[in-house]
Amino acid sequence: MSTTVGYQVGGRELDGRPSVARAAALAGAATLVGSFLVVLVHVLDVVGSPTEQLAFVAVVLAALGLGVALGRVLSLRYAVVLGTLMLGVGLGAYLVLVPGVSATFDRELADTISLLTGLSVLRMTQASIWALGFAPGPVFVSTYLFVRRRYALGALVGGATLAFFISTGDVDVVHGLVGFLGAVAAVGFGQLDREGATRAQLSGVVVVMVAILVVTTSVSVVPGAPVQPLLPGGGGQTIESSLVGGGNSVTVQGSIELSPTVRFVVTANHASAWRVGAFDRYTGSGWVRSGRSLPYTGQLDRPPSANSILVRQRFQAQSEVAVMPAAWKPLRVLDASDRTMVTAMGSLAPAGTLKAGDQYTVLSEVSQPSVADLRAAGTDYPADVVDQFTQLPESTPRRVGTFTASVTAGTNDPYDAAVAVEDWLRTNKRYSLDVNRPRGDVASGFIFDMNQGYCTYFATAMVVMLRTQGIPARFVVGYTHGQPVDGNTFVVRGIDAHAWVEVYFPGHGWVAFDPTPAAPRQAAEQQALAQARAAGVPNVDTPLTEPSGSSARSTPAPPGTPRPSDGNGSVRPVRTLTAPPGGANPGAGGGGPGGGGGGFQLPDPRTVLYGLILLAGGLTAAYRTGLLERLRRALWVRRAPDGPPERRLEATFARLDYLLGRRYRPRRPGETPRAYLEALQSGFSRAEWGDVNRSLTPLFDLYERAHYAGRCSPAEADRAWRLLCDLRARW
Numbered sequence: 252m253s254t255t256v257g258y259q260v261g262g263r264e265l266d267g268r269p270s271v272a273r274a275a276a277l278a279g280a281a282t283l284v285g286s287f288l289v290v291l292v293h294v295l296d297v298v299g300s301p302t303e304q305l306a307f308v309a310v311v312l313a314a315l316g317l318g319v320a321l322g323r324v325l326s327l328r329y330a331v332v333l334g335t336l337m338l339g340v341g342l343g344a345y346l347v348l349v350p351g352v353s354a355t356f357d358r359e360l361a362d363t364i365s366l367l368t369g370l371s372v373l374r375m376t377q378a379s380i381w382a383l384g385f386a387p388g389p390v391f392v393s394t395y396l397f398v399r400r401r402y403a404l405g406a407l408v409g410g411a412t413l414a415f416f417i418s419t420g421d422v423d424v425v426h427g428l429v430g431f432l433g434a435v436a437a438v439g440f441g442q443l444d445r446e447g448a449t450r451a452q453l454s455g456v457v458v459v460m461v462a463i464l465v466v467t468t469s470v471s472v473v474p475g476a477p478v479q480p481l482l483p484g485g486g487g488q489t490i491e492s493s494l495v496g497g498g499n500s501v502t503v504q505g506s507i508e509l510s511p512t513v514r515f516v517v518t519a520n521h522a523s524a525w526r527v528g529a530f531d532r533y534t535g536s537g538w539v540r541s542g543r544s545l546p547y548t549g550q551l552d553r554p555p556s557a558n559s560i561l562v563r564q565r566f567q568a569q570s571e572v573a574v575m576p577a578a579w580k581p582l583r584v585l586d587a588s589d590r591t592m593v594t595a596m597g598s599l600a601p602a603g604t605l606k607a608g609d610q611y612t613v614l615s616e617v618s619q620p621s622v623a624d625l626r627a628a629g630t631d632y633p634a635d636v637v638d639q640f641t642q643l644p645e646s647t648p649r650r651v652g653t654f655t656a657s658v659t660a661g662t663n664d665p666y667d668a669a670v671a672v673e674d675w676l677r678t679n680k681r682y683s684l685d686v687n688r689p690r691g692d693v694a695s696g697f698i699f700d701m702n703q704g705y706c707t708y709f710a711t712a713m714v715v716m717l718r719t720q721g722i723p724a725r726f727v728v729g730y731t732h733g734q735p736v737d738g739n740t741f742v743v744r745g746i747d748a749h750a751w752v753e754v755y756f757p758g759h760g761w762v763a764f765d766p767t768p769a770a771p772r773q774a775a776e777q778q779a780l781a782q783a784r785a786a787g788v789p790n791v792d793t794p795l796t797e798p799s800g801s802s803a804r805s806t807p808a809p810p811g812t813p814r815p816s817d818g819n820g821s822v823r824p825v826r827t828l829t830a831p832p833g834g835a836n837p838g839a840g841g842g843g844p845g846g847g848g849g850g851f852q853l854p855d856p857r858t859v860l861y862g863l864i865l866l867a868g869g870l871t872a873a874y875r876t877g878l879l880e881r882l883r884r885a886l887w888v889r890r891a892p893d894g895p896p897e898r899r900l901e902a903t904f905a906r907l908d909y910l911l912g913r914r915y916r917p918r919r920p921g922e923t924p925r926a927y928l929e930a931l932q933s934g935f936s937r938a939e940w941g942d943v944n945r946s947l948t949p950l951f952d953l954y955e956r957a958h959y960a961g962r963c964s965p966a967e968a969d970r971a972w973r974l975l976c977d978l979r980a981r982w
Contacts, residue, residue, distance in 0.1 A: 270444055272440045272441075272443040272444035273440070273441075273444040275436060275440035276397075276402055276436065276437050276439075276440035276441035276443075276444050277397060277437075278436065279432070279433045279434065279435070279436025279437035279438075279439075279440060279441075280393070280394075280397040280402070280405060280406075280409070280433065280436075280437040281433070282429060282430065282432070282433030282436065283393070283406065283409040283410065283413065283430050283433035283434045283437060284390060284393055284394065284409055284433075285430075285433075286413055286422070286426050286427070286429055286430025286433060287389070287409065287412045287413045287415075287416055287422075287430065288311065288386070288390070289426055290372065290416045290421045290422055290426075291307065291372075291382040291385070291386050292307075293421075293534070294372050294373060294378050294379065294382045294421075295307050295379055295382055296535075296644045296645050296646050297373060297378075297532060297533070297534050297535070297539075297642075297644045298373070298378050298379045298532060298642060299379035299382070299645070300379070301645065303379045303380075303383060304645065306383055307382065307383055307386065310383060310386055310387050311386055311387070311390055313387070314337070314386065314387040314388075314390040314391040314394065315390060315391075315394050317391055317394075317395075318390070318391045318392070318393070318394025318395040318397075318398060319394060319398050321333075321395055322394070322395050322397075322398025322399045323398070323399070325395070327396075327399070327401070330391075330392065330395045330396075331392065333391070334388050334389070334391050334392035334395070335388065337387045337388040337391055338385070338387075338388030338389070339388075340384075341383070341384030341385055341386070341387055341388060342381070342384050342385065343384075344380075344383075344384050345377065345380050345381045345383075345384040345385075370419060370543070371419050371420050371421055371499065371500065371539060372416070372419055372421050373421065373500075373532055373534065373539040373541070374499055374539060374540065374541050374542065374543070375541065376541055376542055378541075389408060389409070389412040392408050393405050393408045393409040393412070396408060397437065397441075400441065400444065400445060402437050402438050402441025402442065402444075402445075403438055403441070405437060406434040406437045406438045409430075409433075409434060409437075410430075410431070410434045413427065413430045413431070413434075420500075488504070488506075488507055488508055489507060489508050489509060489510040489745060489748075490507055490508075490509060490510075490684075490705065490706070490707070490745075490746075490748050490749075491509075491510045491514075491745035491746075491748035492510070493507065493707065494527075494706075494707065494728040494748050494749070494750055495527045495528075495574050495728050495729065495730075495748055496573070496574075498573075499539065499540045500530075500537060500538065500539045500540070501530060501537050501538040501707070501726070501728065501750075502536060502537035503536060503537050503688060503693045503707050503708065503711060504688060504707070505686055505687050505688035506684060506685045506686055506687070507684050507705065508684065508779075509684070509745065509746040509775065509776060509779035510744070510745030510746060510748075511744055511745060511746050511779055511780050511783035511784075511788060511791040512570060512744060512745045512790045512791060513569045513570070513742060513743070513744050513790055513791060513792065513793055514568070514569055514570060514572055514730070514743050514744060514745060515566050515567065515568060515569060515572075515576065515730075515733075515742075515743040516566075516567045516569060516740065516741070516742055516743070516793060516795065517564055517565070517566050517567075517732075517733065517740070517741045517742075517743055518564070518565045518739055518740050518741075519562055519563065519564040519565070519578070519739060519741070520562060520563055520739060521560060521562045521578075521617070522732040522735070522741065523562055523564070523578035523579075523615075523617060523732055524578070524579070524729055524730070524731055524732065524749070524751070524763065525564075525566075525576035525577065525578065525729050525730040525731075525732065525733075525743060526576060526577060526578065526579045526598065526727060526728075526729040527574045527575075527576050527598065527728050527729040527730070528540060528574075528594055528596070528598040528600070528727070528728060528729070529594075529596045529598060529725045529726065529727045529728075529753060529761075530725060530726045530727075530728075531596065531639050531640055531642070531725050532642060533642065533643060533644065533694075533711070533714065533715060533718075533726070534644065535644045535646060535647065535691070535692045535693065536692075536693055537693070538711070538726045540594060540595070540596065541595060541639075542594070542595025542596070543595060544592040544593060544594045544595070544600055545592065545593055546591075546592060546593070546602070547584055547588050547591035547592060547593050547599070549583075550582055550583050551580070551581060551582055551583070551593065551597060552580075552597070553580070553582060553616055554580045554616055554618045554759070554760045554761075555758055555759060555760050556618035556619075556620050556624075556758070556759040556760060558618065558619050558620050558621065558624065559616045559617055559618045559619060560616070560617050560619060561614060561615070561616055561617075562578045562614075562615045562616075562617050563612070563613075563614050563615075564577060564578055564612065564613050564614075564615065565610065565611075565612045566610065566611055566612075566613070567608065567609070567610045568605040568606065568607055568608065568609045568610070569607055569790070569793065570607050570790065571604055571605065571606055571607060572604065572605050573600075573601060573603075573604045573605070574600065574601070574605075575591065575599040575600050575601045575605070575611065576599075576729055576730055576743075577598075577599050577613040577615055578613070578615040578617050579615065579617065579753075579761070579763070580597065580615060580616055580617070580618070580760070580761075581597070581598075581599055581613050581614070581615045582614050582615060582616050583613070583614045584599065584611060584612070584613055585611075585612040585613065585614060586610070586611055586612050587601075587609075587610070587611040587612075590602045590603065591611070596725075599613065618759060618760060618762065620756070620759045620762065622666065624758075624759065625664075625666040625756050625759065625762065626663075626664050626666045626667065627664075628664075628665070628666070628756040628757050628758055628759055629664075629757055630664075630665060630721075630757070631757050632723055632755065632757060633757075636723050636755055637721075637723060639723075640718070640723035640724060640725050640755060641718045641721055641722070641723055642718070643715065643718050643719065644692075646692065647692055647694070647695070647715070647719075648692055648695045650695070650699070651692075651694060651695050651698060651715060651716065651719055652719030652720070654698065654699075654716075655672065655716040655717075655719050655720055656719075656720065658671055658672055658675050658716070659671050659672065659720060665717075665722045665754065665756070666754075666756070668717070668720060668722060669713075669717060669722065669724075669752075669754050669764055670764075672713050672716045672717060672766070673713060673752075673764050673765070673766045676709050676712060676713055676766035676767075677766055677767075677768050680697070680701070680702065680703060680704060680708075680709065680768075681702060681703040681768070681771065682703065682704075682705060682767060682768045682771035682772050682775065683703035683704065683705065683771075684705050684775060686701065686703060686704050686705070686708070689701060693708070693711055694711050694712045694714075694715035694716070695715075697709075697711070697712045698712050698716070705767070705772075706749050706750040706751070706767040706772065707750050709750075709766040709767040710726055710727070710750040710751055710752050710765075710766065710767070711726060711750075712766070713752045713764065713766045714726050714752055717752075717754060722754060722755075723754070723755035724752055724753065724754045724755070725752070725753050725755075725761070726750065726752065727750065727751050727752065727753050727763070728748070728749070728750050729748075729749065730743050730747040730748055730749060731747045731749050732747075733747045734796060736795040736796060740795065742792075742793055742795055742796050744780070744791065746776040746779050746780060747776070749765075749767070749772075750767075751763055751764065751765040751766075751767070752764045752765070752766065884909060887906065887909075888906045888909060888910060888979065889979075891972055892906075892972075896957075896963040896964055896965045896967065896968040897957055897961070897963045897968075899963075899968040899971075899972070900953060900954060900957045900963050900967065900968045900971050901954075901957070901958070903950075903954075903968070903971045903972050903975050904924075904950070904954040904958075904971070906975060907950060907975055907978070910975075910978070910979065911927075911931065915931055924951055924954060924955060925951065925955070928947070928948070928951050931947075946974045946975075946977045946978045946981075947974075947978065949970075949974055950971055950974045950975060950978075953967055953970065953971045953974075954971070
């Protein structure tokens with residue numbers, strides 16, 4: 252079979268150019284392949300090094316090139332074998348190349364298998380290496396099949412790969428829908444390419460695609476009713492559901508609400524922050540917890556700090572929840588241990604859900620290092636802590652690090668640097684639940700382009716700022732201690748859900764910081780609780796709480812959070828720091844989110860999707876009604892032809908023929924130009940014909956001389972065009 256891809260008209264190939272149907276099918280194929288490659292590109296941006304990113308580009312281009320090169324010379328059987336071998340070798344290399352293979356092989360293999368049951372790629376401990384190993388196989392096989400015109404099989408391979416990433420949760424609605432439409436285009440236009448397409452059939456495929464877009468976006472993209480928070484897979488538009496109800500990831504949202512529902516009654520010998528979990532990987536739009544949760548098997552590691560207290564906590568669930576809070580750092584689960592999981596970062600989680608009335612007891616050792624101890628801790632961080640907790644996407648704007656360096660200028664140790672960042676955020680940003688989520692990098696958007704935000708924004712910004720300075724930090728979620736009802740009992744509601752920051756100090760472990768302004772946050776919580784009580788919302792109180800006590804509730808900082816002090820017990824004054832370079836306070840005006848200030852902002856994916864819907868629908872309607880053809884002709888008759896004089900004059904007469912047909916009647920098949928001119932003359936009055944004929948007859952004469960005698964000078968071609976322009980102006 253010839254390797255030349257031909258131009259098809261009615262199934263025949265001409266001129267070595269792809270037919271419209273084949274070009275559309277290949278565009279759909281490229282969209283499908285691109286939709287799953289976007290996932291891997293994002294993974295490499297979040298956790299990959301520049302070297303790994305270059306290697307990824309190289310292996311993808313090599314797989315694409317190999318698929319194109321072998322698309323006409325290799326049989327399908329051998330191509331499938333080769334693609335399977337590439338996938339097997341790539342995943343095998345992942346299992347071999349991960350550090351400490353002898354100790355982690357079983358875990359990495361389990362991670363790979365767990366992808367089939369919903370484990371996000373970004374949760375894998377060596378996600379960048381996995382992406383490098385995975386990419387070549389499906390890229391090669393799908394490219395090979397599309398080049399070979401096996402469109403359905405190619406869409407099956409590409410669609411299965413996309414479905415795999417949808418199952419892992421790494422593909423959002425927009426990208427999944429775009430990839431699906433790419434598969435529809437590849438199969439639909441591909442079938443027409445094989446059979447020889449008519450224009451009506453081509454536009455029919457477009458109509459089907461637009462219909463799919465409209466139906467699916469009206470059902471899937473438009474937000475639906477809120478779902479029950481805190482249940483597995485639950486979501487919702489409350490701080491609680493976004494922070495502790497998201498499982499192993501947190502996506503930063505826009506405007507949000509507070510949930511006053513009672514979640515736990517806690518009895519403890521010391522008030523604490525009831526920590527749910529920590530997240531290590533920043534994606535630019537949120538957080539992901541890497542690693543897998545394992546069953547609890549006994550006492551957990553103690554914190555390294557010598558200054559600590561033991562906190563015994565007994566939790567009783569007041570509603571169905573899928574979280575298991577505990578003071579940091581938990582050592583033992585005294586009951587319900589057979590139903591307890593431990594995350595990769597040492598937090599507790601239930602193996603399933605807790606029902607209302609379920610209880611569990613945890614013994615925690617809460618570190619309380621002094622400020623002097625933390626200042627003296629130094630920077631001798633373990634290598635694995637640096638690798639894991641200073642990670643930032645390569646796309647993180649450089650200006651975040653530059654500005655953070657100015658905020659921490661003059662500090663001498665990581666503790667003072669952390670306090671400086673904490674102070675700057677508290678001083679220069681206001682607390683509000685009513686915000687618009689910035690496009691691009693969330694931390695950069697909050698620092699430079701927003702005046703206000705809530706705890707998710709404050710904690711995200713602080714972690715990212717510290718990481719730009721090489722200080723290990725992580726994003727933490729949980730609950731503040733809640734409403735105290737006696738010396739040892741606390742009622743914890745959804746409004747107490749909170750996000751804060753933990754910074755690593757050698758010899759002391761993870762120490763909490765809270766950059767969110769406390770007073771306005773507590774005021775918002777009080778208001779939400781009062782409104783819920785006034786509205787008679789159920790489950791906002793227990794027999795232990797009284798509405799009169801709500802005004803007295805307070806939420807001090809989590810124990811273990813070192814307060815700014817001079818090291819001798821006196822309170823260290825909060826510094827009012829300068830705003831970022833550029834003059835104004837961040838968020839006071841210009842600058843696009845995540846950008847350099849006042850530049851062009853790319854639209855978000857949903858806007859692009861709806862734009863494509865309108866564009867595709869409009870173009871299809873314009874084509875089916877003939878509007879596109881009329882527009883093309885209108886531009887064509889106004890564009891002067893080029894080329895040799897004879898060709899220019901022939902093209903000029905073709906335009907005249909079209910204009911006469913539109914204004915009077917088309918020239919009939921077999922009717923000569925001279926007979927057509929005479930027929931037109933009979934339809935004019937003597938005065939009208941005399942006016943038109945001054946341009947019309949000379950143009951016909953020039954055409955006949957060129958057409959039948961084969962002679963035309965450049966001057967004659969120019970004169971013919973001027974005569975046509977004169978007629979067009981008259982009409």
